[in-house]
Amino acid sequence: MITLTGVTKTYRSGDIETAALKSIDLEIAEGEFAVILGPSGSGKSTLLNVISGLDTVTSGKISFRGKELTGLSESGMTRFRRQYLGFIFQQYNLLQNLTVYENIQIGSDIGTDPLDIDELLLKIGLEKTRNKYPSQLSGGEQQRVSVARSLAKNPAVIFCDEPTGSLDEANSKNVLKLLQELNREYRKTIVIITHNTGISEMSDKVIKMNSGKIVDITINPTKKDAKDIHWG
Numbered sequence: 001m002i003t004l005t006g007v008t009k010t011y012r013s014g015d016i017e018t019a020a021l022k023s024i025d026l027e028i029a030e031g032e033f034a035v036i037l038g039p040s041g042s043g044k045s046t047l048l049n050v051i052s053g054l055d056t057v058t059s060g061k062i063s064f065r066g067k068e069l070t071g072l073s074e075s076g077m078t079r080f081r082r083q084y085l086g087f088i089f090q091q092y093n094l095l096q097n098l099t100v101y102e103n104i105q106i107g108s109d110i111g112t113d114p115l116d117i118d119e120l121l122l123k124i125g126l127e128k129t130r131n132k133y134p135s136q137l138s139g140g141e142q143q144r145v146s147v148a149r150s151l152a153k154n155p156a157v158i159f160c161d162e163p164t165g166s167l168d169e170a171n172s173k174n175v176l177k178l179l180q181e182l183n184r185e186y187r188k189t190i191v192i193i194t195h196n197t198g199i200s201e202m203s204d205k206v207i208k209m210n211s212g213k214i215v216d217i218t219i220n221p222t223k224k225d226a227k228d229i230h231w232g
C-alpha cells in the first residue's frame with residue numbers, strides 16, 4: 001500500500017547536515033498494523049513526516065497504492081493527506097471550546113465519505129459524553145475522542161506518533177484496544193511510532209530504526225489483544 005524506495009532525508013542548517021533517513025526501503029501493506037520502534041533521534045518522526053507529505057524527501061520514492069507521491073505539488077499532497085490519512089499525536093489537540101461531538105465533527109467535515117458520528121461515539125464508548133467539553137474528560141477519554149476525530153473522515157491509514165505517551169497503562173490499553181478494533185473491523189492500516197516495546201506484541205509488523213536506518217523488520221506470527229500486552 002505504501003512503498004518507500006531508497007528514501008533519504010538530510011536536514012541542512014548552515015554548514016551542518018543531519019542525515020535523518022539513510023536509504024530507507026519499506027513496504028506497509030493494506031490493512032497492516034505496523035509499529036516503528038527506535039531510540040530518540042533515530043528518525044521515526046522524520047519517516048512519518050515524509051510518508052505523510054508533511055516534509056519532502058531529499059531523494060528516493062514514496063508511492064501509495066501504486067501512485068507516486070514524491071513529486072506531487074503541495075496542493076496535491078494536501079488533497080492526498082486530507083483524503084487518505086488520519087493522525088493521532090501524543091497531545092490530543094482537541095478544541096477546548098467545542099464539545100466532544102463538535103470536535104469529532106471537525107474530522108468528518110473534511111472527508112468525502114465520512115463515518116457517522118453517533119456510531120463513532122458508541123464505538124469509542126463515549127456516547128454519554130457527546131455534549132461535554134474536553135476539560136471534563138480524563139486523558140484517556142480525550143485521546144479516544146481524538147482517535148474518533150481522526151477516523152471520522154474515514155481515512156485509509158491512521159498514523160500515530162506516541163499515542164499513549166501521556167497515558168497510564170489502563171488508559172493506554174483502552175486507546176490501543178480501540179486502534180486494534182479499527183484495524184480489525186474497518187480494515188484501517190495503522191502505523192504507530194513509539195518507544196513502548198509492548199505495542200509490538202499486538203502488531204503484524206515491527207520495524208526497528210536506529211541512526212536513520214531500518215535495522216530490523218519482524219513479522220509477528222501471532223498477535224496479542226491490546227489488553228494482554230506487556231507494559232514495561
Ligand SMILES: Nc1ncnc2c1ncn2[C@@H]1O[C@H](COP(=O)(O)OP(=O)(O)OP(=O)(O)O)[C@@H](O)[C@H]1O
Pocket residue numbers: 011012013018019020038039040041042043044045046047
Ligand atoms: N527540522 C529539523 N532540522 C534539523 N534536524 C532535524 C529536524 N528534525 C529532526 N532533525 C534531526 O533528525 C534526526 C532524526 O530526528 P527524528 O525527530 O526523526 O527522530 P525520532 O526517532 O522521531 O526521535 P524522538 O523519538 O525523540 O521523537 C535527529 O538527529 C534530529 O535532531
